[in-house]
Amino acid sequence: MNVRAQGCVTGSEIAPRTVRRENGQREVFCGLTGIVWLHRKIQDAFFLVVGSRTCAHLIQSAAGVMIFAEPRFATAIMEERDLAGLTDANDELDRIVTQLIARRPDVRLLFLVGSCPSEVIKLDLSRAALRLSRTFSPAVRILHYSGSGIETTFTQGEDACLASLVSVLPPAEANEDQLLIVGSLADVVEDQFVRMFEALGIARVQFLPPRKSTVLPAVGPKTRFLLAQPFLADTARALEDRGARRLAAPFPLGVEGTTAWLRAAADAFGVISTVFERVTAPYRARAERALVRYRETLSGRRIFLFPDSQLEIPLARFLARELSMQLIEVGTPYLHREHLAEELKLLPADVALTEGQDVDRQLDRCRGARPDLVVCGLGLANPLEAEGMTTKWSIELVFTPIQGYEQVGDLAELFTRPLVRRAKLVA
């Protein structure tokens, strides 16, 4: 539909970069999908989507599995009468929340999650959260955010969720220097980073989201934060409003990204560079060793990334610089120029960047380019495989621990596997 190329200056020292902007059919998940990993991360939280049968169906389909135990998410499915009268809808919501809290006494934090239909009918979940908090506080804290597809794309749901959490973070002691890592990471990755920061001499490190809602990180003017994920625009703004300062850095993907990310913290906390070198060197060396084998397969291969999680630009930087892959097109649903500035400086100057999507046109370009590997969503993967292309499901990059030194090999392997597999199959 509307395609316009636009020059934009992403950093003072680099040439203007052309970004194609597309505004057609988007083949992406909505923000509700984040519940799939957020409910695993915050282990005493429950996510109640106020939406339609489609919302319920989306979450169970995106989770890819049937439910093995009663999960900590559900949908309050609105029906005809709820749409007609908002008073009724509020009464109904109160009834359902009461029922839910009685059923799940283990839940300490309840998110009311807005959806497309609840946004369109303007059901005010902020007021509902306040009203219900009066009833259930302090046993259960009730927050709200929107995961609707008209406002959020896939990982932006996590951004909205974390931004809502920022509002209830306790204030930090006035003179307490501390580091906050922002964005969901697998527990194993968090633990690795904690050990690393400890070795660097940065003692006070906290994480958002926390594993338990009862142990929230504190935030204040002496808080410096590092984004562990590239899709946290609103969360960062909310933290800045609380006085915290963002440390500009690339994202901790690959050896280079992880080192630069850690270095941003080290510099901010006055870690001297010899210490930084000494602490990180063995990890860097080990991660480099892990990459060698994969570089043999991936080097020189041409890759096309469809927009999905906003992780595309950091991933592309890693693939191009550490694995010598050739970037054909890098799509992102949304390009946050400030948070991605350090990444864009590292990205090859001639790469084709696309923000937004017109899926049919993008497929045309992909078919035309015949890349060696296509990173795309589950709706496109099998059809492209059937056309003879090799694909990597992008959602796996969100669900798999890929950040930090110890995961560098795993991350490279995710891109190698489809190519190795295709080479193996003769029938």
Place this chain on the structure above:
Amino acid sequence: MTMQLTVWTYEGPPHVGAMRVATGMQGLHYVLHAPQGDTYADLLFTMIERRDRRPPVTYTTFAARDLGGDTAELFKTAARNAYDRFRPQAMIVGASCTGSLIQDDPGGLARALDLPIPVVTVDLPAYQRKENWGAAETFYQLVRALAGPSAPAPGSKRPERAAGARPRCNVLGPSALGFRHRDDVTEITGLLGRLGIDVNVTAPMGATPADLAQLGDADFNVVLYPEVAGQAASWLQRMFGQPSTRTIPIGVSATRDFIDEVATLAGVDATAVLAGCATRLPWYSRSVDSTYLTGKRVFIFGDTTHAVAAARIAADELGFKVVGLGTYSREFGREIRDAAKHYGIEPLITDDYLEVEANVAALQPELVLGTQMERHIAKRLGIPCAVISAPVHVQDFPARYAPQMGFEGANVIFDTWVHPLMMGLEEHLLAMFKDDFEFKDGALPSHLDVRDVAPMDVAPGAPAEPATEVDSVADAAVIWAADAEQELRKIPFFVRGKARRNTERFANENGVATITIETLYDAKAHYAR
């Protein structure tokens, strides 16, 4: 109460039903007024069914910023582009749940485009109805719009079939994402062919809009899945005087009844086909190896068509006892109530899987026949299970030929239902040899997926129980004497949970404070059937 708390849902929204029809067909395109997240539905088809093409659906993917502007124009642009790019023979237009709230009237907008193809509006009440209803309504609207123009004048008689011409029927109901529809169509088409009946059109699966226009050429309709085709078939009956089959050919008896019904409708002689029917189910069921199947308590849940058919096979062809029968499709509640009455049980009509789980736990069946959700419920409860119905899972699209319908379908069903029980028998042997050094009591049954079942080896010396132990009459203050506890452990562990519960219930009801070996056997005699 209107708003409903849903943890998991058996059926998607109605527009997913419309997608199942559109994706099953050829040469049809669906333009759906929907926000971006709704595109998740594509992966149902490309991943679960492993389709090699994207579903023929264009989503307008409007965003919040469009709501203040012109979403109607967005719809028109999307529809025009979809026509230009895909050149379909016909188009369906509609809105998803959110699309319907912005009241843009996709039908009117599409008409205004004046496309040179038929454009059919499917208006699906997203806040009242569900997936199967959406599929049925979409198929009906398509049939009405495309076959309608060739309908004979009201009151006119169907022309006689030309002398010597083979009878022809339509096969209606198979769709994308259907439970074994792909193989059922092959099986039934073959069966009809052996009866000397030609298939005029199979729809929606594989049909083009042009094919739908020819539906009237058939003498009658074979309705394989009333959930999808029931409404269209009754319209065809009214407009074209085409009678429809009522019997669903799942199971040996039902397949024979179906052959009789079809032969009558077509005016052909079915004797040879009935005599030559190649199914092993009746003999396998009579062979002495199957004796242990007798009276097995079976719980059945699924869409009504598959659940009712399964109950008949279970009771009449395998000698099971149907202890539970239910469906998630309220539209077909009457059929399930009638069948349940036949088996002398209460029907379960619900779309809440937690209620289904509670029902299974209470009924303590020895076999569960259900959807993928009941498979998980059964796993949790340590009960053998086979899948008989949608909602589908990637496993329900096997690489091999595996119909449910017809005589080969009966063979497939025998294997699919009996093998989990035979595994159960192996566990029995395992339990008998449990003191042998190679076996240990707490070992997981080998037919259960270890990932999803709580480990049974609770503590050294503790009685190992299947996961059903959670339902033990824990609030009762009965005590197990040590020797009774020891005796209980000699009972094969896959029935031990039931024995424990029954004994405790018996003790409670009879005021027994301490359960002895005698209480255990008194209870066993009491509950013997």
